[in-house]
Amino acid sequence: MNRNSYIEISKSAYHKNLAFIKKLIGDQSLFSSVVKGNAYGHGIESFIPLAESAGVRHFSVFDSHEALRVKKASKDDPGLMIMGWIAPDSFEWIIQSGIEFFVFDFERLKIAVELAKKLRKKARIHLEIETGMNRTGFQEIMFRDVFQLLERNQAFIELMGICTHLAGAENIANHYRLMKQIRFFNEFIRDFRNHGFSPRYIHAACSAGVINYPEIKYNMVRIGILQYGFWPSRETLVQYIGKKTDRNDPLHRIIQWKTEIMDTKWVGTGEFIGYGTSYMAEQDTRIASIPVGYAHGYSRSLSNTGRVLVNGQRMGVIGMVNMNMMVIDITSIPGAKTGDEVVIIGNQGDLSVSVASFSELSNQLNYEMLTRISSDIPRKIIE
Numbered sequence: 001m002n003r004n005s006y007i008e009i010s011k012s013a014y015h016k017n018l019a020f021i022k023k024l025i026g027d028q029s030l031f032s033s034v035v036k037g038n039a040y041g042h043g044i045e046s047f048i049p050l051a052e053s054a055g056v057r058h059f060s061v062f063d064s065h066e067a068l069r070v071k072k073a074s075k076d077d078p079g080l081m082i083m084g085w086i087a088p089d090s091f092e093w094i095i096q097s098g099i100e101f102f103v104f105d106f107e108r109l110k111i112a113v114e115l116a117k118k119l120r121k122k123a124r125i126h127l128e129i130e131t132g133m134n135r136t137g138f139q140e141i142m143f144r145d146v147f148q149l150l151e152r153n154q155a156f157i158e159l160m161g162i163c164t165h166l167a168g169a170e171n172i173a174n175h176y177r178l179m180k181q182i183r184f185f186n187e188f189i190r191d192f193r194n195h196g197f198s199p200r201y202i203h204a205a206c207s208a209g210v211i212n213y214p215e216i217k218y219n220m221v222r223i224g225i226l227q228y229g230f231w232p233s234r235e236t237l238v239q240y241i242g243k244k245t246d247r248n249d250p251l252h253r254i255i256q257w258k259t260e261i262m263d264t265k266w267v268g269t270g271e272f273i274g275y276g277t278s279y280m281a282e283q284d285t286r287i288a289s290i291p292v293g294y295a296h297g298y299s300r301s302l303s304n305t306g307r308v309l310v311n312g313q314r315m316g317v318i319g320m321v322n323m324n325m326m327v328i329d330i331t332s333i334p335g336a337k338t339g340d341e342v343v344i345i346g347n348q349g350d351l352s353v354s355v356a357s358f359s360e361l362s363n364q365l366n367y368e369m370l371t372r373i374s375s376d377i378p379r380k381i382i383e
């Protein structure tokens with residue numbers, strides 16, 4: 001291995017997560033696999049073939065750059081949907097290649113129509129409705145004009161869907177706000193149909209939406225974090241498990257992040273370790289340097305708090321996490337030596353280090369921790 005660390009992606013764990021998701025969503029909803037943020041840090045180029053081989057037929061990304069990466073990585077010509085940004089010079093190839101995209105303002109709707117005319121190819125759009133998240137989406141005062149534009153340009157538009165996004169379905173504290181969103185969206189759907197439109201798909205649910213608001217599965221769902229084996233929040237897990245007799249976590253993490261010991265040495269009592277004075281050896285301490293730091297996505301806020309696994313034991317990060325390396329305390333494992341495996345996320349022996357556990361230490365959500373993992377680190381699919 002000519003890389004300071006590597007990532008393994010477990011095929012069998014992914015299959016288990018998919019089976020769980022299938023059971024949750026039933027047969028009536030199209031499952032769109034959300035792969036924005038480099039497939040939540042798992043790596044688009046490795047993840048897409050894995051998902052396709054498991055039967056996934058639709059992907060969602062944030063922007064046109066990610067769409068291109070998915071397109072290159074895929075073999076089966078899956079459905080592909082852009083939920084956010086599109087570079088102005090990308091609209092043409094996106095329409096040309098039949099990629100679906102959110103339309104949330106008049107500018108984009110007009111661009112879509114113009115280019116569809118020019119290319120003689122219908123633009124495949126999902127109308128995004130503002131229901132209370134207050135981010136992107138057509139607002140109520142615009143509906144009349146939207147309806148008119150759609151009607152006038154039916155020949156150039158393939159109405160793939162109408163959709164919205166919930167403002168925090170992973171947190172019960174948002175319940176009132178979300179119920180308002182759902183009611184508004186349902187009214188919009190009725191209104192939209194009354195105007196004679198029939199979108200192919202209606203979608204609003206992300207992972208937490210599917211778990212906490214199953215009534216909004218409609219006929220399509222956009223699921224990210226669950227498929228990677230993580231819960232949107234601890235609360236969502238508690239909510240889910242609370243209703244079950246089987247109290248086991250049904251999800252399986254598919255990512256493991258590993259490196260190896262680069263160097264070891266003894267440091268005497270009273271010495272400071274690393275930059276500055278954040279860690280002083282209170283006894284003679286054996287340390288190991290490992291070649292992973294914040295440049296690779298291991299947060300600096302895990303300085304003096306992170307945990308890794310060596311020789312099947314949990315070892316603490318001591319001192320500051322540096323750009324390319326960090327130091328761990330291996331006093332309790334005299335046998336540890338240069339070249340020994342170090343697990344940053346994943347299992348070794350009976351122990352595991354989960355993203356959730358150090359997300360909590362560093363106050364980061366699973367989402368953020370995962371997507372920070374550098375895309376330069378090689379990903380490898382394992383059974």
Ligand SMILES: *Cc1c(COP(=O)(O)O)cnc(C)c1O
Binds near residue numbers: 034036223225226232
């Ligand atoms: C990220 C995202 C999702 C998926 O969210 P998860 O919580 O990971 O399931 C769905 N819809 C939109 C619009 C998103 O941005």
